[in-house]
Amino acid sequence: MSLIALAVPFFLFALLVEFLVDRMRGTGYYRSNDAINSLSAGILSESTGYFTKFLQYTIWGLVLSKLALFDIERSWFDASVGGVLLWILAAVLWDFCYYWNHRLGHEISILWAAHAVHHQSEDYNLSTALRQTSTSFLFSWIFYVPLFLIGFPADVLITVAAVNLIYQFWVHTQQIRRLGVLDRIFVTPSNHRVHHAQNERYIDKNYGGIFVLWDRLFGTFIEESDDEPVIFGVRKPLGNWNPFWANFQVYDYLLFDATRTRRWRDKIGIWFRRTGWRPADVAAEYPKQAVDLTRFRKYDPDISTARRRYVLAQFMVVIATALFIANAFATQGAGVVLVPCLLLWTNLYTLGLLNEDRPYAARFELIRLFVVLPLGMYALDPDLITIIPAGAAVIAIYILVSALWLAKK
Ligand SMILES: [Zn+2]
Numbered sequence: 001m002s003l004i005a006l007a008v009p010f011f012l013f014a015l016l017v018e019f020l021v022d023r024m025r026g027t028g029y030y031r032s033n034d035a036i037n038s039l040s041a042g043i044l045s046e047s048t049g050y051f052t053k054f055l056q057y058t059i060w061g062l063v064l065s066k067l068a069l070f071d072i073e074r075s076w077f078d079a080s081v082g083g084v085l086l087w088i089l090a091a092v093l094w095d096f097c098y099y100w101n102h103r104l105g106h107e108i109s110i111l112w113a114a115h116a117v118h119h120q121s122e123d124y125n126l127s128t129a130l131r132q133t134s135t136s137f138l139f140s141w142i143f144y145v146p147l148f149l150i151g152f153p154a155d156v157l158i159t160v161a162a163v164n165l166i167y168q169f170w171v172h173t174q175q176i177r178r179l180g181v182l183d184r185i186f187v188t189p190s191n192h193r194v195h196h197a198q199n200e201r202y203i204d205k206n207y208g209g210i211f212v213l214w215d216r217l218f219g220t221f222i223e224e225s226d227d228e229p230v231i232f233g234v235r236k237p238l239g240n241w242n243p244f245w246a247n248f249q250v251y252d253y254l255l256f257d258a259t260r261t262r263r264w265r266d267k268i269g270i271w272f273r274r275t276g277w278r279p280a281d282v283a284a285e286y287p288k289q290a291v292d293l294t295r296f297r298k299y300d301p302d303i304s305t306a307r308r309r310y311v312l313a314q315f316m317v318v319i320a321t322a323l324f325i326a327n328a329f330a331t332q333g334a335g336v337v338l339v340p341c342l343l344l345w346t347n348l349y350t351l352g353l354l355n356e357d358r359p360y361a362a363r364f365e366l367i368r369l370f371v372v373l374p375l376g377m378y379a380l381d382p383d384l385i386t387i388i389p390a391g392a393a394v395i396a397i398y399i400l401v402s403a404l405w406l407a408k409k
């Protein structure tokens with residue numbers, strides 16, 4: 001099992017603690033709809049990854065086995081000075097590559113289209129950390145190819161990659177304010193809050209993963225200022241709770257301009273230009289409104305307490321399903337998790353609709369409960385016994401209780 005999978009229970013526990021601290025202090029940093037949307041994006045990222053991540057592993061493996069410059073024969077259990085130095089070097093170089101992956105992830109349109117998902121949350125808490133994209137498999141891996149080309153052992157690189165990602169979890173909080181000198185060396189809550197800002201002065205700053213030293217070296221560092229509180233989110237707000245659309249939003253903007261511009265150079269070039277660049281003809285024909293943050297309001301449709309509780313309870317089922325699928329993937333591979341993933345994704349979609357308070361949301365949820373779920377479970381195993389003890393009875397009770405609860409307005 002991967003380090004990241006092992007860290008999941010810790011993530012969930014820390015999230016619960018931060019939520020309780022938020023309630024005790026009355027800081028209001030958590031809204032259930034935003035947190036559910038962030039976690040939904042995280043679950044979608046993880047579950048689509050079962051079918052997409054093989055791409056990067058295959059290419060990295062090929063580079064390492066066919067093109068590596070050095071044959072470094074060190075591994076996990078090497079505690080010699082050379083072994084420890086290798087681990088440190090790998091961790092630092094991975095962080096360096098991460099800096100450029102992240103920086104270009106903001107600065108180049110097609111890379112921003114993938115990374116923007118992480119920034120759409122208009123709150124900032126530990127759930128934001130888990131808000132991850134589902135399309136980084138397309139290009140992100142490219143930035144780490146040099147390390148495989150050097151010949152660092154795969155298990156060392158995969159481990160430092162996981163440590164790098166896990167490290168970044170704790171910095172997504174507003175409960176920790178400043179940490180003095182640490183804010184100028186490491187990525188910390190204060191300097192990463194700045195990274196999630198849409199305020200003009202903070203934009204495109206603090207890209208580091210573990211070390212913020214890279215930002216200071218390459219001129220992208222800025223400190224959080226008490227004079228200007230961070231406004232979290234992106235300048236073209238998502239404006240819905242659909243985790244699928246969250247992943248397509250920026251591709252859609254780019255596609256809109258690419259299909260309307262007349263010059264072929266621009267149709268192709270737009271994807272690789274600086275983020276925000278638009279062809280002159282479409283910019284003139286379809287002008288964008290200037291951003292005015294003084295009028296910024298968080299997206300926050302109001303729904304009834306009964307509905308909110310329903311969505312929360314169903315989201316617990318989503319988390320349990322996602323953990324069940326993660327375990328099945330780890331032990332049996334991607335083939336067996338396709339149908340469970342389809343069921344999981346349907347659930348993420350309908351919960352988004354319910355949180356958006358769409359008039360047709362309850363109907364979609366009923367279709368999920370009475371049509372999609374039974375069909376999916378039947379496709380998995382007609383007896384259901386191998387999936388859930390007591391099989392069909394448990395599913396039937398779940399469907400009926402859900403439907404009755406949903407009827408409460
Ligand atoms: Zn970013």
Ligand SMILES: [Zn+2]
Pocket residue numbers: 118128129172192196
């Ligand atoms: Zn972040």
